[in-house]
Amino acid sequence: MDDEGAGVAEAPARSRPEAIRAVPVRHPGRWVSGAIVLVVAAQLIHWFVTNKELKLGTVRHYLFDHSILVGVGVTLELTAVAMIMGVIIGVVLAVMRLSRNPIVAGGSWLYVWFFRGTPVLVQLLFWYNLPTVARSLSLGIPFGPSWLPQNPKDLITAFIAACLGLGLNEGAYMAEIVRAGILSVDEGQVEAASALGMPRLLSMRRIVLPQAMRVIIPPTGNETISMLKTTSLASVIAFPELLYTAQIIYSRTYETIPLLLTASIWYLFMTSVLSVGQYYLERRFARGALRELPPTPGQRIRRWVALRRGRALT
Amino acid sequence: MSEPTEAQAAVRPMVHSEGVEKWFGRLQVLQGIDLQVKPREVFCIIGPSGSGKSTFLRCINHLEKVDAGRLTVDGQLVGYQERGGRLHELPDKEVCRRREEIGMVFQRFNLFPHMTALGNVMEAPLRLKDENKAAVRERATALLRRVGLSDKLNVYPTQLSGGQQQRVAIARALAMQPKLMLFDEPTSALDPELVGEVLEVMRGLAEDGMTMIVVTHEMGFAREVGDALVFMDQGQVVETGSPRDVISDPQHERTRSFLSKVL
Ligand SMILES: Nc1ncnc2c1ncn2[C@@H]1O[C@H](COP(=O)(O)OP(=O)(O)OP(=O)(O)O)[C@@H](O)[C@H]1O
Numbered sequence: 055m056d057d058e059g060a061g062v063a064e065a066p067a068r069s070r071p072e073a074i075r076a077v078p079v080r081h082p083g084r085w086v087s088g089a090i091v092l093v094v095a096a097q098l099i100h101w102f103v104t105n106k107e108l109k110l111g112t113v114r115h116y117l118f119d120h121s122i123l124v125g126v127g128v129t130l131e132l133t134a135v136a137m138i139m140g141v142i143i144g145v146v147l148a149v150m151r152l153s154r155n156p157i158v159a160g161g162s163w164l165y166v167w168f169f170r171g172t173p174v175l176v177q178l179l180f181w182y183n184l185p186t187v188a189r190s191l192s193l194g195i196p197f198g199p200s201w202l203p204q205n206p207k208d209l210i211t212a213f214i215a216a217c218l219g220l221g222l223n224e225g226a227y228m229a230e231i232v233r234a235g236i237l238s239v240d241e242g243q244v245e246a247a248s249a250l251g252m253p254r255l256l257s258m259r260r261i262v263l264p265q266a267m268r269v270i271i272p273p274t275g276n277e278t279i280s281m282l283k284t285t286s287l288a289s290v291i292a293f294p295e296l297l298y299t300a301q302i303i304y305s306r307t308y309e310t311i312p313l314l315l316t317a318s319i320w321y322l323f324m325t326s327v328l329s330v331g332q333y334y335l336e337r338r339f340a341r342g343a344l345r346e347l348p349p350t351p352g353q354r355i356r357r358w359v360a361l362r363r364g365r366a367l368t
Numbered sequence: 369m370s371e372p373t374e375a376q377a378a379v380r381p382m383v384h385s386e387g388v389e390k391w392f393g394r395l396q397v398l399q400g401i402d403l404q405v406k407p408r409e410v411f412c413i414i415g416p417s418g419s420g421k422s423t424f425l426r427c428i429n430h431l432e433k434v435d436a437g438r439l440t441v442d443g444q445l446v447g448y449q450e451r452g453g454r455l456h457e458l459p460d461k462e463v464c465r466r467r468e469e470i471g472m473v474f475q476r477f478n479l480f481p482h483m484t485a486l487g488n489v490m491e492a493p494l495r496l497k498d499e500n501k502a503a504v505r506e507r508a509t510a511l512l513r514r515v516g517l518s519d520k521l522n523v524y525p526t527q528l529s530g531g532q533q534q535r536v537a538i539a540r541a542l543a544m545q546p547k548l549m550l551f552d553e554p555t556s557a558l559d560p561e562l563v564g565e566v567l568e569v570m571r572g573l574a575e576d577g578m579t580m581i582v583v584t585h586e587m588g589f590a591r592e593v594g595d596a597l598v599f600m601d602q603g604q605v606v607e608t609g610s611p612r613d614v615i616s617d618p619q620h621e622r623t624r625s626f627l628s629k630v631l
């Protein structure tokens with residue numbers, strides 16, 4: 055306990071403790087390793103800029119070339135369609151997997167087993183080449199007869215094959231993500247819904263899935279970023295996304311490396327933008343789970359600037 | 369089956385349990401429960417942890433399946449129907465419909481965290497009853513006012529105290545206009561100073577004539593509000609009677625030793 059008299063006497067001194075000005079510990083190891091990294095990076099950049107073979111001028115020329123820009127758009131479109139398919143199929147499969155009907159649950163398991171157990175590239179080729187078989191077998195496909203192409207190299211065929219190949223495959227991965235999300239929801243929630251008389255599917259839709267979102271959203275962002283790159287596989291079925299567009303150009307001009315660089319720059323740009331979006335999405339869905347969110351880079355910079363300014367003033 | 373006469377209907381118990389048994393694998397959790405809950409009665413269940421109180425409550429709205437014996441709610445067999453002298457399992461739809469008439473309140477509230485207090489109360493009637501939204505909203509608002517939360521309509525559960533959450537949960541159950549309310553230790557997860565406000569709401573419900581089965585450790589509430597009380601131990605009803613008698617003058621050794629620990 056404080057002696058009152060002393061407390062009053064000490065009050066001014068205590069209200070403003072002296073700021074600590076200590077000599078920081080030196081870390082020579084950090085300086086050495088940092089220097090090595092810098093030297094290697096500088097060499098790489100030097101090689102990159104001075105290398106005549108890379109033809110950076112060509113890269114600059116094609117970066118905003120019309121057909122490349124169209125390829126970028128097509129890549130984004132394919133990513134969006136495949137992900138939407140994946141999410142819808144994933145939700146359906148996850149709900150099926152948790153069904154009490156063993157045949158329904160088994161069907162979901164079989165789907166995931168098949169699509170995760172075979173390479174996407176094989177699946178893409180499979181869907182692309184299916185029409186030739188389908189026509190000779192005259193298989194009734196739900197998309198209708200007009201879907202069966204006169205010419206297998208039709209754009210629409212490649213697009214549908216790409217969507218099927220990537221979307222159906224993604225559905226298998228999304229199913230596991232959605233299932234994990236559903237299982238993360240407290241059992242008491244389903245119990246409360248059941249006790250109110252809500253049927254299983256209704257409580258799944260209204261009570262469980264909305265709460266599962268917090269667990270589902272972050273890995274779905276990762277899947278989207280990964281899908282953006284995976285769309286380049288559709289080049290093997292001559293679908294004109296970004297990579298295939300670049301390939302068409304360099305098969306004509308033989309500027310292979312510059313065009314691959316051009317495509318890479320665009321892929322890097324798009325994945326970076328998605329990563330930033332992903333960061334903010336995760337923050338948003340962490341709400342309610344974390345008491346205090348870590349600061350965003352923007353907030354961090356502003357805080358740092360404010361701190362500097364404060365120091366400069368004193 | 370003959371129609372019950374007027375006299376029989378008047379005394380028909382709300383819940384009638386005859387020799388109800390429940391097994392979890394090789395563990396027998398209920399070993400022949402016999403009891404009757406009359407309409408408008410507040411029926412309290414006490415007993416040590418693991419004695420099967422929650423399991424019995426969950427049998428009443430068919431969250432658990434009864435393995436043997438006969439359990440009826442308002443004269444209707446729970447989970448089954450009798451046709452041609454045989455029992456047939458009820459279809460899910462019918463099970464859900466019957467649950468609508470039985471409200472349940474949980475120890476851990478189990479409010480829907482992504483909905484406001486009003487949203488929690490409106491959700492089930494909005495989806496399950498043939499009423500328009502305005503009518504449901506009006507009833508939900510009235511119910512929240514009744515449990516003393518008219519200023520918390522648009523607040524999410526995490527922003528409410530435990531006592532307030534439990535009162536929302538009671539309003540949520542009442543929104544389906546049940547004829548029977550089941551309470552499973554509704555105040556056990558609450559800080560002591562919040563217990564009173566929840567018990568007060570339950571007392572009001574009892575005064576309005578709601579039939580209630582209450583699993584509780586609140587002996588004061590059982591004594592003052594309860595009409596009947598059973599002491600359960602190891603899946604059996606050990607002792608039953610009026611709350612005053614059982615609490616002040618227990619007849620069985622097991623009841624005595626349990627009461628000496630909780631009082
Ligand atoms: N789903 C289940 N599977 C297996 N065993 C269970 C299950 N639910 C309950 N039990 C067991 O049944 C017994 C009775 O449980 P119950 O929850 O009904 O007890 P209780 O009287 O409500 O206890 P408490 O006061 O702790 O809530 C316990 O031994 C418990 O372990």
Ligand SMILES: [Mg+2]
Pocket residue numbers: 421422423552553
């Ligand atoms: Mg219990």
